[in-house]
Amino acid sequence: MTVIRGGAPGDLLRRLERLVRIESPSRDTAASERMADQLAQWWQDAGATVRFESTDAGTSLVAEVAGEGDPLLLVGHSDTVWARGALDGDVPWSIDGDTVRGPGVYDMKSGLLVMIAAVERLRGRRHRAVRAVIVCDEEIGSPTTQALLRRCAEGVSGAIGFESPHPDGALKVGRRGSTRLRLEVQGRASHAALDPGAGVSAIDELVDQLLRVRSVVTDPALPSEVLCNVGTIAGGDRANVVPAGAHAEIGLRFVDAVAERRVLAALDALTPLRPGAVVKTGILSSRPAWAASVRDQELVAAIADIGRGIGQEVDARPASGAGDTNLLGSLGIPTVDGFGPSGGGAHAVTEHISLTSLGERIGLLEAVLAAVPD
Template sequence: MTQPGNGAQHDTLQRLERLARIESPSFDAPASERMADVLAEWWDAAGASVRLERTEAGANLIAEVNGVGDPLLLVGHSDTVWPHDSIETTMPWSVDGDTVRGPGVYDMKSGLLVMVAAIERLRNRRHRSVRAVIVCDEEVGSPTTQALLRACADGVAGAIGFESPHPDGALKVGRRGSTRVRLAVRGRASHAALDPGSGVSAIDELVDQLLAVRGIVMDAALGSEVLCNVGTISGGGRANVVPAEAEAEIGLRFLDAPTEESVLSALRALAPVRDGAKVETQLLSHRPAWSPSRADAGLLGLIAAAGRGVDQTITGRPAAGAGDTNLLGSLGIPTVDGFGPRGGGAHAVTEHVSLASLGERIDLLEAVLVDVPASTV
């Protein structure tokens, strides 16, 4: 295993701290601009052609590095789940031996460093072409950047995501699809004692609709398991008023596209049980199921072969969580995720990353870009 020297570790730590101190919660456009400016500076110095594209959520970075063959697409995000001032309160920056803590260091500012640090090592060497895209709204489902991801995926040989790996360092090949749905019911208000017959209870209707949802996701005819979680329920106001409105937000996870489409079609077709009630199903966010393919396995095999050249054993398997690679893998592009360094505590006050693993991932990406012939993906 190749470890970065003390000087390289110091530079990497400085960079990671700089990114961590640019607190960049989703939908904070000015914060995303600050992140994009710093990253653009580093990518430009590494010899990339850099441009920023903006959506209502903020700034997104696209970098192109000329090389051999069709490009590999490197995918990351600059937003985090952490609010401003977390680094001064709940998530202070700290370094304890190999363990680095701070908001977003694991998910996924360390992964962003892996990308650019490996690119910096490629000057004056034969290497494959690279395209990188760093979006600003991944943590909330990439609602404004999915079109950008599709555009950046045009003509690529494969895609590598820099989210965190499995706890043992294994890469992620295949991810459950993730969809959030709002089920909204409108009834009719009335006095619950003096005129109950004139009312239509939106809450009662919602309860029956949620039972119908449960039946849909547990249908034995579905091709695979569906995870369903009713995350929020709201409605009504007073016990003496028949409620006119109620809604629930539902989280769904899918293993394959046919099951996903069957369930979502059934949800769109939900009809009121009560006369006078109205039911609306609204898709809040959607990441399609990415089922591992033979092409994905081929890309994993090439990464594993490059890993052997730097004394690293690389494996991969499916993951439960969703990310931007769901879209790319579902499009049939050879895709692997989890190329970020080992650590833990994503989205929690225990968030941390391994500095040694950060160095290993830089070594591995360098080996992939230099040692893997472009014609083999």
């Protein structure tokens, strides 16, 4: 078997290409099913029992590998941000020395292979029990798989997420909470010149409500910084009609649960400023803030100790981005994320991974799973 620099076998690279060539944007149920079928085959070949769970967003899978002790939960996702056609467009599959490029190669199809390859290496050896969950909708906030994640977390000893690490390869311990919210305004249409007073401008109301949102999230009484991004705005129809409808989608990031609760409660309580206007807020997706706990730090320390034993230095620190480990960490399960290989360009045309790092991550996970607690 051809061996690529860093210890990653040629078969692994072929597998990675196979996954990348199954373009799997969020909510593409056919592509999601193909991803799940391919991953299930490899997990079964590695000795796992596999089950599927389908929602209107796609197909998720859970793989169970018998071993010692309570299972360690491995967490990943099969969807990407890339629309079909990216592979033949701006993000082609390519290999240049140690660098592999392609849509989803970094976020996070290479991370999925780290799990499988490490488990394969442990066949016939003593190792920890493993449960892996690969959800189909992480890139849109996991709106249909939260219950699956909670079920998979029952009875586990800890959780490892296979999202990309920090740029220097450090793991992620603690993540900002992330909430996507829709602010919708209903007004009343009328002719903008002949009868402007009969109308209620939904756009004017939305603008004023967004100023109130800004005031809420910058309140100096909040215990920590809140990031707020008004990502989309839409409304109205024609310049000579007072607009009857408008809406905005807002992304919010929270360091801690207290600020999260206060801000979301304040936004839920928004009231119209104009007579006749109706204001509604609705949460599109939400991941709770995960502040690193003592148990999280203990898991990091254990992984770092194992890493030193195989010549790897492991560090970890908080991250701004959110993921499925937000939920697991907030539940009090010892959790760490960023176990995917190093690279860069997540969600960008420069997306890539390092083959050397891919081999190193497989070796580290193999060592972690082989370290059976006494």
